[in-house]
Amino acid sequence: MPGFVLLMRRRNDGDPTMRVGFTVTKKIGNAVVRNRMKRRLRALARDLLPTAGTPGADHVLIGRNGGNERDFALLRTELGKALAKVAR
Template sequence: MPAPVARLTQRKDYLAANSGKRAPMPGFVLLVRARSDADPAMRVGITVSKKVGNAVIRNRMKRRFRALVREVLPTEGLAGADHVLIGRNAGIERDYAALKAELIKALGKLKR
Protein backbone atom coordinates (compact mmCIF):
# COMPACT_ATOMS: atom_id res chain seq x y z
CA MET A 1 0.00 0.00 0.00
CA PRO A 2 1.53 3.34 -1.03
CA ALA A 3 2.03 6.01 1.60
CA PRO A 4 -0.49 8.88 1.60
CA VAL A 5 0.53 12.19 0.00
CA ALA A 6 -0.18 15.43 1.90
CA ARG A 7 0.59 19.05 1.01
CA LEU A 8 3.23 21.36 2.43
CA THR A 9 1.48 24.52 3.58
CA GLN A 10 3.94 26.40 5.80
CA ARG A 11 6.93 28.44 4.70
CA LYS A 12 9.17 26.85 7.36
CA ASP A 13 8.63 23.44 5.74
CA TYR A 14 9.74 24.77 2.35
CA LEU A 15 12.81 26.35 3.95
CA ALA A 16 13.62 23.12 5.78
CA ALA A 17 13.33 21.15 2.52
CA ASN A 18 15.92 23.49 1.03
CA SER A 19 18.51 21.97 3.39
CA GLY A 20 17.81 18.45 2.10
CA LYS A 21 18.99 16.64 -1.00
CA ARG A 22 18.41 18.21 -4.40
CA ALA A 23 18.09 16.71 -7.87
CA PRO A 24 18.23 19.33 -10.63
CA MET A 25 16.49 18.34 -13.86
CA PRO A 26 15.90 20.35 -17.05
CA GLY A 27 12.22 21.01 -16.26
CA PHE A 28 12.39 21.40 -12.47
CA VAL A 29 14.48 21.03 -9.33
CA LEU A 30 13.39 18.38 -6.84
CA LEU A 31 14.21 18.90 -3.16
CA VAL A 32 13.74 16.00 -0.75
CA ARG A 33 14.27 16.10 3.00
CA ALA A 34 13.56 13.18 5.29
CA ARG A 35 11.54 14.16 8.33
CA SER A 36 12.65 12.67 11.62
CA ASP A 37 9.17 11.76 12.81
CA ALA A 38 7.36 8.44 12.79
CA ASP A 39 4.80 9.62 10.21
CA PRO A 40 5.21 7.65 6.94
CA ALA A 41 3.15 10.19 4.95
CA MET A 42 4.88 11.96 2.07
CA ARG A 43 4.36 15.69 1.87
CA VAL A 44 4.72 17.65 -1.34
CA GLY A 45 5.07 21.32 -2.15
CA ILE A 46 5.12 22.98 -5.56
CA THR A 47 6.55 26.39 -6.33
CA VAL A 48 6.98 28.29 -9.59
CA SER A 49 8.48 31.79 -9.40
CA LYS A 50 7.57 34.84 -11.45
CA LYS A 51 10.84 34.43 -13.36
CA VAL A 52 9.23 31.49 -15.18
CA GLY A 53 6.34 33.45 -16.68
CA ASN A 54 3.03 35.17 -16.11
CA ALA A 55 0.24 33.81 -13.89
CA VAL A 56 -1.31 31.72 -16.67
CA ILE A 57 1.98 29.93 -17.40
CA ARG A 58 2.84 29.45 -13.71
CA ASN A 59 -0.60 28.00 -12.92
CA ARG A 60 -0.41 25.66 -15.93
CA MET A 61 2.98 24.40 -14.70
CA LYS A 62 1.61 23.88 -11.19
CA ARG A 63 -1.35 21.90 -12.56
CA ARG A 64 1.03 19.68 -14.55
CA PHE A 65 3.24 19.18 -11.48
CA ARG A 66 0.21 18.26 -9.34
CA ALA A 67 -0.83 15.67 -11.94
CA LEU A 68 2.74 14.29 -11.98
CA VAL A 69 2.81 14.08 -8.20
CA ARG A 70 -0.53 12.22 -8.06
CA GLU A 71 0.72 9.74 -10.65
CA VAL A 72 4.35 9.16 -9.61
CA LEU A 73 4.86 9.98 -5.93
CA PRO A 74 2.69 7.29 -4.27
CA THR A 75 4.84 4.53 -5.79
CA GLU A 76 8.24 6.19 -6.34
CA GLY A 77 8.42 8.77 -3.53
CA LEU A 78 10.35 8.48 -0.28
CA ALA A 79 8.05 7.68 2.65
CA GLY A 80 8.29 10.05 5.60
CA ALA A 81 9.92 12.80 3.52
CA ASP A 82 9.05 16.25 2.25
CA HIS A 83 9.26 16.71 -1.53
CA VAL A 84 9.39 20.17 -3.15
CA LEU A 85 9.15 20.71 -6.90
CA ILE A 86 10.54 24.03 -8.14
CA GLY A 87 9.54 24.89 -11.69
CA ARG A 88 12.14 25.99 -14.24
CA ASN A 89 11.86 27.87 -17.53
CA ALA A 90 12.59 24.72 -19.54
CA GLY A 91 9.61 23.00 -17.92
CA ILE A 92 7.10 25.12 -19.81
CA GLU A 93 7.52 23.53 -23.22
CA ARG A 94 8.52 20.04 -22.08
CA ASP A 95 5.95 17.38 -22.77
CA TYR A 96 4.29 15.50 -19.92
CA ALA A 97 6.05 12.19 -20.67
CA ALA A 98 9.47 13.86 -20.45
CA LEU A 99 8.58 15.52 -17.14
CA LYS A 100 7.33 12.20 -15.78
CA ALA A 101 10.54 10.42 -16.82
CA GLU A 102 12.61 13.19 -15.22
CA LEU A 103 10.66 12.97 -11.95
CA ILE A 104 11.13 9.18 -11.78
CA LYS A 105 14.84 9.62 -12.54
CA ALA A 106 15.24 12.35 -9.89
CA LEU A 107 13.48 10.25 -7.22
CA GLY A 108 15.68 7.27 -8.16
CA LYS A 109 18.80 9.44 -7.74
CA LEU A 110 17.72 10.62 -4.32
CA LYS A 111 16.83 7.13 -3.08
CA ARG A 112 20.48 6.07 -3.46
Template structure:
Protein backbone atom coordinates in the same frame (compact mmCIF):
# COMPACT_ATOMS: atom_id res chain seq x y z
CA UNK B 1 16.34 18.14 -14.33
CA UNK B 2 15.55 20.56 -17.16
CA UNK B 3 11.89 21.24 -16.28
CA UNK B 4 12.02 21.29 -12.50
CA UNK B 5 14.15 20.90 -9.39
CA UNK B 6 13.29 18.22 -6.84
CA UNK B 7 14.18 18.71 -3.19
CA UNK B 8 13.65 15.86 -0.72
CA UNK B 9 14.10 16.18 3.03
CA UNK B 10 13.36 13.45 5.58
CA UNK B 11 11.13 14.77 8.35
CA UNK B 12 12.60 12.61 11.09
CA UNK B 13 9.25 11.89 12.71
CA UNK B 14 7.47 8.56 12.83
CA UNK B 15 4.89 9.46 10.19
CA UNK B 16 5.44 7.47 6.99
CA UNK B 17 3.35 9.87 4.90
CA UNK B 18 4.74 11.66 1.88
CA UNK B 19 4.65 15.47 1.96
CA UNK B 20 4.56 17.49 -1.26
CA UNK B 21 4.98 21.15 -2.12
CA UNK B 22 5.13 23.15 -5.35
CA UNK B 23 6.86 26.42 -6.17
CA UNK B 24 7.00 28.34 -9.43
CA UNK B 25 8.58 31.79 -9.31
CA UNK B 26 7.75 34.84 -11.40
CA UNK B 27 10.93 34.21 -13.39
CA UNK B 28 9.09 31.36 -15.11
CA UNK B 29 6.48 33.68 -16.62
CA UNK B 30 3.16 35.38 -16.06
CA UNK B 31 0.37 34.00 -13.85
CA UNK B 32 -1.12 31.85 -16.61
CA UNK B 33 2.25 30.22 -17.31
CA UNK B 34 3.01 29.67 -13.63
CA UNK B 35 -0.41 28.14 -12.96
CA UNK B 36 -0.04 25.80 -15.94
CA UNK B 37 3.34 24.70 -14.63
CA UNK B 38 1.89 24.06 -11.17
CA UNK B 39 -0.95 21.99 -12.66
CA UNK B 40 1.59 19.89 -14.57
CA UNK B 41 3.73 19.41 -11.45
CA UNK B 42 0.67 18.36 -9.42
CA UNK B 43 -0.28 15.80 -12.07
CA UNK B 44 3.28 14.44 -12.11
CA UNK B 45 3.31 14.15 -8.34
CA UNK B 46 -0.07 12.38 -8.27
CA UNK B 47 1.21 9.82 -10.77
CA UNK B 48 4.72 9.18 -9.43
CA UNK B 49 4.88 9.81 -5.69
CA UNK B 50 2.60 7.02 -4.41
CA UNK B 51 4.93 4.38 -5.95
CA UNK B 52 8.32 6.10 -6.07
CA UNK B 53 8.12 8.72 -3.31
CA UNK B 54 10.27 8.43 -0.21
CA UNK B 55 8.17 7.56 2.83
CA UNK B 56 8.54 9.93 5.77
CA UNK B 57 9.98 12.73 3.65
CA UNK B 58 8.84 16.06 2.26
CA UNK B 59 9.18 16.55 -1.50
CA UNK B 60 9.27 20.00 -3.12
CA UNK B 61 9.02 20.48 -6.88
CA UNK B 62 10.32 23.82 -8.13
CA UNK B 63 9.31 24.72 -11.68
CA UNK B 64 11.99 25.98 -14.05
CA UNK B 65 11.85 28.19 -17.10
CA UNK B 66 10.88 26.11 -20.14
CA UNK B 67 9.21 23.38 -18.11
CA UNK B 68 5.92 23.91 -19.93
CA UNK B 69 7.62 23.27 -23.28
CA UNK B 70 8.74 19.76 -22.33
CA UNK B 71 6.47 16.83 -23.22
CA UNK B 72 4.56 15.57 -20.17
CA UNK B 73 5.77 11.96 -20.56
CA UNK B 74 9.35 13.18 -20.64
CA UNK B 75 8.78 15.18 -17.44
CA UNK B 76 7.44 12.00 -15.85
CA UNK B 77 10.60 10.14 -16.80
CA UNK B 78 12.70 12.97 -15.37
CA UNK B 79 10.74 12.84 -12.09
CA UNK B 80 11.22 9.07 -11.80
CA UNK B 81 14.94 9.52 -12.38
CA UNK B 82 15.15 12.33 -9.82
CA UNK B 83 13.26 10.28 -7.20
CA UNK B 84 15.60 7.32 -7.69
CA UNK B 85 18.61 9.60 -7.34
CA UNK B 86 17.20 11.17 -4.18
CA UNK B 87 16.48 7.73 -2.68
CA UNK B 88 20.08 6.66 -3.37
CA UNK B 89 21.44 9.84 -1.78
CA UNK B 90 19.30 9.44 1.34
CA UNK B 91 20.27 5.78 1.68
CA UNK B 92 23.96 6.69 2.07
Protein backbone atom coordinates in the same frame (compact mmCIF):
# COMPACT_ATOMS: atom_id res chain seq x y z
CA MET C 1 16.42 18.10 -14.40
CA PRO C 2 15.74 20.60 -17.20
CA GLY C 3 12.03 21.06 -16.44
CA PHE C 4 12.10 21.17 -12.65
CA VAL C 5 14.19 20.82 -9.51
CA LEU C 6 13.33 18.17 -6.93
CA LEU C 7 14.25 18.66 -3.28
CA MET C 8 13.63 15.95 -0.71
CA ARG C 9 14.16 15.98 3.06
CA ARG C 10 13.44 13.16 5.46
CA ARG C 11 11.54 14.36 8.51
CA ASN C 12 12.62 11.55 10.89
CA ASP C 13 9.51 11.99 13.01
CA GLY C 14 8.16 8.45 12.65
CA ASP C 15 5.24 9.54 10.46
CA PRO C 16 5.27 7.67 7.10
CA THR C 17 3.17 10.36 5.39
CA MET C 18 4.71 11.91 2.27
CA ARG C 19 4.21 15.63 1.89
CA VAL C 20 4.67 17.56 -1.34
CA GLY C 21 5.06 21.23 -2.19
CA PHE C 22 5.20 23.15 -5.47
CA THR C 23 6.99 26.40 -6.26
CA VAL C 24 7.05 28.39 -9.49
CA THR C 25 8.61 31.86 -9.35
CA LYS C 26 7.63 34.98 -11.25
CA LYS C 27 10.75 34.58 -13.38
CA ILE C 28 8.96 31.76 -15.20
CA GLY C 29 6.16 34.00 -16.50
CA ASN C 30 2.83 35.55 -15.70
CA ALA C 31 0.16 33.96 -13.50
CA VAL C 32 -1.31 31.89 -16.33
CA VAL C 33 2.07 30.34 -17.17
CA ARG C 34 2.92 29.73 -13.50
CA ASN C 35 -0.45 28.08 -12.81
CA ARG C 36 -0.07 25.84 -15.86
CA MET C 37 3.34 24.75 -14.64
CA LYS C 38 1.97 24.03 -11.16
CA ARG C 39 -0.84 21.93 -12.66
CA ARG C 40 1.70 19.89 -14.61
CA LEU C 41 3.84 19.38 -11.49
CA ARG C 42 0.78 18.32 -9.47
CA ALA C 43 -0.17 15.77 -12.14
CA LEU C 44 3.38 14.38 -12.13
CA ALA C 45 3.39 14.10 -8.34
CA ARG C 46 -0.02 12.41 -8.32
CA ASP C 47 1.26 9.82 -10.81
CA LEU C 48 4.67 8.99 -9.34
CA LEU C 49 4.93 9.95 -5.67
CA PRO C 50 2.67 7.21 -4.25
CA THR C 51 4.91 4.51 -5.71
CA ALA C 52 8.36 6.10 -6.10
CA GLY C 53 8.35 8.69 -3.31
CA THR C 54 10.17 8.32 -0.01
CA PRO C 55 7.80 7.65 2.92
CA GLY C 56 8.22 10.08 5.80
CA ALA C 57 9.79 12.77 3.65
CA ASP C 58 8.93 16.20 2.28
CA HIS C 59 9.20 16.55 -1.50
CA VAL C 60 9.36 19.97 -3.15
CA LEU C 61 9.08 20.44 -6.92
CA ILE C 62 10.38 23.74 -8.24
CA GLY C 63 9.35 24.62 -11.78
CA ARG C 64 12.08 25.78 -14.13
CA ASN C 65 12.00 27.92 -17.21
CA GLY C 66 10.95 25.83 -20.21
CA GLY C 67 9.08 23.24 -18.16
CA ASN C 68 5.79 24.10 -19.85
CA GLU C 69 7.19 23.42 -23.31
CA ARG C 70 8.66 20.03 -22.42
CA ASP C 71 6.72 16.90 -23.30
CA PHE C 72 4.74 15.53 -20.34
CA ALA C 73 6.03 11.98 -20.87
CA LEU C 74 9.60 13.30 -20.80
CA LEU C 75 8.91 15.18 -17.57
CA ARG C 76 7.45 11.99 -16.11
CA THR C 77 10.57 9.96 -16.88
CA GLU C 78 12.77 12.76 -15.51
CA LEU C 79 10.80 12.80 -12.26
CA GLY C 80 11.13 9.04 -12.00
CA LYS C 81 14.91 9.35 -12.38
CA ALA C 82 15.06 12.20 -9.86
CA LEU C 83 13.01 10.26 -7.28
CA ALA C 84 15.25 7.22 -7.70
CA LYS C 85 18.33 9.41 -7.29
CA VAL C 86 17.17 11.09 -4.06
CA ALA C 87 15.98 7.77 -2.61
CA ARG C 88 19.57 6.46 -2.56
